[in-house]
Amino acid sequence: MPNSGPSVPILYSFPTNAELIDSLATFILKAQKESINKKGRFTVALSGGSLPKQLSALVNSPAVKWDKWHVFYADERVVPLTHEDSNHALCDRELFSKLPADGPQPTVHTINPDLFDDLEELADAYEKELIQEFAMKDSARFPVFDLVLLGLGPDGHTASLFPGHELLSEEDRWVAYIDDSPKPPPKRITFTYPVLNHAARIAFVATGAGKVDTLRTVLDEPEKGLPASRVRPAHPGQLYWFVDDAASANAQYARKPFKL
Numbered sequence: 026m027p028n029s030g031p032s033v034p035i036l037y038s039f040p041t042n043a044e045l046i047d048s049l050a051t052f053i054l055k056a057q058k059e060s061i062n063k064k065g066r067f068t069v070a071l072s073g074g075s076l077p078k079q080l081s082a083l084v085n086s087p088a089v090k091w092d093k094w095h096v097f098y099a100d101e102r103v104v105p106l107t108h109e110d111s112n113h114a115l116c117d118r119e120l121f122s123k124l125p126a127d128g129p130q131p132t133v134h135t136i137n138p139d140l141f142d143d144l145e146e147l148a149d150a151y152e153k154e155l156i157q158e159f160a161m162k163d164s165a166r167f168p169v170f171d172l173v174l175l176g177l178g179p180d181g182h183t184a185s186l187f188p189g190h191e192l193l194s195e196e197d198r199w200v201a202y203i204d205d206s207p208k209p210p211p212k213r214i215t216f217t218y219p220v221l222n223h224a225a226r227i228a229f230v231a232t233g234a235g236k237v238d239t240l241r242t243v244l245d246e247p248e249k250g251l252p253a254s255r256v257r258p259a260h261p262g263q264l265y266w267f268v269d270d271a272a273s274a275n276a277q278y279a280r281k282p283f284k285l
């Protein structure tokens with residue numbers, strides 16, 4: 026019988042951040058090529074926090090087909106799109122604003138600031154954008170992102186899925202809101218597990234000694250159920266971890282040499 030359960034996460038750990046950044050770019054470019062060859066576009070979900078800086082090698086790479094990129098945010102804070110807490114503002118600062126203005130540009134789906142007074146409507150509207158991108162084009166029951174890039178919070182949260190929060194058991198909605206995030210700002214929208222766990226590829230990126238205990242728990246004790254441990258894309262989706270040796274120092278989990 027074919028295995029239809031989640032695949033085993035693959036852990037790549039790098040001695041330096043520079044090596045991580047280069048390898049992550051290589052990985053993303055391979056995913057981009059496969060996706061464009063298959064469907065003519067590349068659907069990507071980005072996170073905020075420390076993640077956007079790790080994408081710096083893409084900025085000057087001529088291999089990136091920016092005009093084929095359809096970008097969503099795995100989570101977003103309900104603040105103006107230019108606010109310093111906005112994940113979009115961060116990605117714009119680290120990535121999109123650095124692309125030559127006369128070159129190809131990605132299609133970036135931001136949340137709608139006109140709907141900030143009604144969080145349910147805001148999340149619904151973002152979900153509708155997902156439906157337009159995926160259900161309409163791919164006739165899919167779930168959005169199947171070609172690539173989701175996630176971060177790991179020191180408490181084990183990922184996107185805006187926090188430990189012990191009721192959203193961890195959300196099974197229906199694709200995009201949900203929270204107004205009680207333990208990490209400021211409190212109001213956010215987030216992809217739920219039904220979206221994350223249908224992706225073709227998910228890559229977590231985590232660096233630094235500040236993540237060492239959380240990463241050990243997520244990798245070695247998934248039964249503890251930290252939000253990041255619950256990200257397990259269904260077959261044939263694959264989960265990868267790109268971390269540095271400082272973050273993985275305490276984990277027993279088997280590392281793989283990075284090669285594509």
Ligand SMILES: O=C1O[C@H](COP(=O)(O)O)[C@@H](O)[C@H](O)[C@H]1O
Nearest residue numbers: 072073074075076176177178184
């Ligand atoms: O609040 C958030 O935190 C997570 C993790 O951030 P990091 O700085 O520890 O990498 C991030 O992935 C998420 O997008 C963001 O909204």
